[in-house]
Amino acid sequence: MKITDAKVIVTCPGRNFITLKIMTDEGVYGIGDATLNGREKSVVSYLEDYVIPCLIGRNPFDIEDIWQYLYRGVYWRRGAITMSAIAAVDMALYDIKGKALNTPVYNLIGGRSRTGVMVYGHANGADLEQTIDEVGKYIDMGYLAIRAQSGIPGLQSTYGVAKEKMYYEPAQNDASGLPAVNEWSTEKYLNFTPKLFKKLRDTYGEEHHFLHDCHHRLTPIEAARLGKELEPYHLFWLEDTVQAELQEGFRIIRKHTTTPLAVGEVFNTIYDYTTLFTEQLIDYVRMSLLRGGGITHGLKVAAMAGVYHIRTGFHGATDLSPVTMAAALHFNTAINNFGVQEYMRHTGETDAVFPHEYYYDKGYLHITDKPGLGIDIDEALAAKYEYKRAYLPVNRKLDGTMFNW
Ligand code: KDG
Ligand code: MG
Numbered sequence: 001m002k003i004t005d006a007k008v009i010v011t012c013p014g015r016n017f018i019t020l021k022i023m024t025d026e027g028v029y030g031i032g033d034a035t036l037n038g039r040e041k042s043v044v045s046y047l048e049d050y051v052i053p054c055l056i057g058r059n060p061f062d063i064e065d066i067w068q069y070l071y072r073g074v075y076w077r078r079g080a081i082t083m084s085a086i087a088a089v090d091m092a093l094y095d096i097k098g099k100a101l102n103t104p105v106y107n108l109i110g111g112r113s114r115t116g117v118m119v120y121g122h123a124n125g126a127d128l129e130q131t132i133d134e135v136g137k138y139i140d141m142g143y144l145a146i147r148a149q150s151g152i153p154g155l156q157s158t159y160g161v162a163k164e165k166m167y168y169e170p171a172q173n174d175a176s177g178l179p180a181v182n183e184w185s186t187e188k189y190l191n192f193t194p195k196l197f198k199k200l201r202d203t204y205g206e207e208h209h210f211l212h213d214c215h216h217r218l219t220p221i222e223a224a225r226l227g228k229e230l231e232p233y234h235l236f237w238l239e240d241t242v243q244a245e246l247q248e249g250f251r252i253i254r255k256h257t258t259t260p261l262a263v264g265e266v267f268n269t270i271y272d273y274t275t276l277f278t279e280q281l282i283d284y285v286r287m288s289l290l291r292g293g294g295i296t297h298g299l300k301v302a303a304m305a306g307v308y309h310i311r312t313g314f315h316g317a318t319d320l321s322p323v324t325m326a327a328a329l330h331f332n333t334a335i336n337n338f339g340v341q342e343y344m345r346h347t348g349e350t351d352a353v354f355p356h357e358y359y360y361d362k363g364y365l366h367i368t369d370k371p372g373l374g375i376d377i378d379e380a381l382a383a384k385y386e387y388k389r390a391y392l393p394v395n396r397k398l399d400g401t402m403f404n405w
Contacts, residue, residue, distance in 0.1 A: 001026050001100060003060050006052045006092075008034070008044050011382035013349040015171060016040045016390060017321040019377050020047055020088035022096060024060055030095030031377055032088035033290050033327070036080055037171050037319035038392040046085045055089065060096045067296045083268035083293045090294025091327045091373065098372035105330040105373050109299060116364030117332040119316075119343035120145035120211055120236075122168060124161045127151050128196055132203055134165065135210075144363035145209035145236055145340055148200060152192050157182045159215040159395075159405065168318050168344050171390035179391035184217065184403050190226055197233035209236035209340070211262075216243045216404045217395075220252035227257030236340070237262040237284055237313065243404055247274075250281035260284065265315035268292050270301050277308045284313035284339050290324040291315065295331055302335050311339030318344045322354035326375035329358050329367045341365065353382050 002025045009019040018034040034043045051070060058066060070086045071077060098105045106112060121138045123146050125131035131150035138146045149160030159182065162168045174180045193212070200210055212235060218226065223241030230238065239262040242249050253261065262284035267273065268291050276282045285305050289298045302312055312335065314328050325343075332338045343365060346354075357374030358367050368374055395405040 001028070001060055003055045003058050006055055008047050009377060009379060009382055010040070010044060010387045011353055012385040012388050013353045013382070014167075014347050015319060015350070016387055017350070017353075018043055018088075019321065019323060019382075020092055021377065022055065022060065022089070022092040024096060026100070028096050028099045030060070030092035030099070030372065031323055031375065032091030032095070032294070033321040033323035034084050034088035035290065035319060035321050035324075036084050038390065039081070040387070042081050043084050043088075046081050047088065051085055051089060060093050061100075063090065063093045063097065063296055066093065067293070071293070078269050078271070080266075080268055080291060084290055086297075087290045087292065087294035090296050091289065091323060094295050094327070095372040095375075102371050104367065104369050104371060105295070105327070106334040106367070109295065109331065110334040112333055113336055114333060114338065116361070116366050117329050117338070117341050118144055118363060119341045119360070119365050120147050120209065122147050122149070122160070122162075122344050124149040124165070125151065126161060127153070128192075128199060131196060132199055135200060135204065139204060139208060142362040143208070145211060147211040147213060147342075148196060149213065150192070150196050152185075152188050154188045155183045155185060158184070158189075160213060166345050167347050171319065171392055173389075173391055177389070180393040182393050182395045182405060184395050184397050186218065186222060189217070190222060193226060194229040194233075197230055197235065201233045206234065211236045211239065213239040214241045216240050218242055220249040223253045224256035227253060227259035227261070230259050231257060235259050239263070239286065240265065244272075247272075247276050247281070250276055251279065254281050262286050262313050265291065269297065270304060273301065273305070277304055277310060280308050280310070282310060284311055286313055286315050288315040288320055288324060289327050289331060290320050295327060298331055299335075302337060306337040311337045313339045314341055316342035316344060318346055318350075322346055322351065322356050323373070323375050323377075325365075326356055326358055326367070326373040329365055330373060333367060353378055353385070
């Protein structure tokens, strides 16, 4: 079998998505997600101008060699743009191989390890009371694991509180077409957040897993304080407490708290984790297959994580397309050290562009035995939605200082 052609499909059914489609001489094609929220066109150029010419004529079954060619062979390694582009190729090649061998992708990477993939949903409200109510709605929908984010008294806006409750929309411009500006106060946040989780446990008891995302806004010692104060409420995890570039910072957090830690949605290779893994400083790996070079690299990361008692909890926000979700579900079905999968639902508009086999039932996502990834793109429908530039917000402290979003 040979790759004869490949193309990049840009669509915006409510938000921007980039999809790579690889075609072969036997008529089998595969698709992969290449979406990089807020910087989408950079990956389009990377694929069209540099990657696709290298794929033509290659045997699509040689997935490892093609991966190494695009990683080692390029000299300029790592980074979100490079690794998202490689991920798109890798997902598409697995899709092709599954279809060609008439088997679902999970069978190519170990077979079935579980009956379903536990997911966590996103409950959020403008204030404490509304967030408590929103968590109740997810419990009513059967979710076993729920992330809770709330507006903070004294701040006009913050990360994770969405207008459209089921569909998160972080990429939104302000009136002038530039990034929207959020407000931040570490003091207000740290004083408020333990109250939220106390109230959640008082209201709903111990049965459900509760999660929370700090979105990189604390220093290690502040994260240590928060982790310690949340201990009585038994969180499933506390996510992205600090800017994660400094792996050594996690030593301070770990020394002070038993609250489990998750990190990595902005990481893109195994090298971002070496200190975190070998010193057992975290509990969950958040790097998605999309951001981290696809299934080929993800298998290596999960294998190394498993040695250190670390499980997966892949990023699955709405800005990762249903193609990434399909790939993640095959992956999560096959590996042993799966923990949880983030599941922020896509809108009906998006689901129509990406017809898929996976489905939600009572707290779990399930895949079927359809060969390949069990996902497609409706190109005619995709063509109706024109790309719109949309930035992630930026974040400033109350005195105007630029901060982490
Ligand atoms: O594009 C950025 C979002 O995917 C990210 O902010 C969402 O932190 C996030 C999460 O945990 O889903
Ligand atoms: Mg996050």
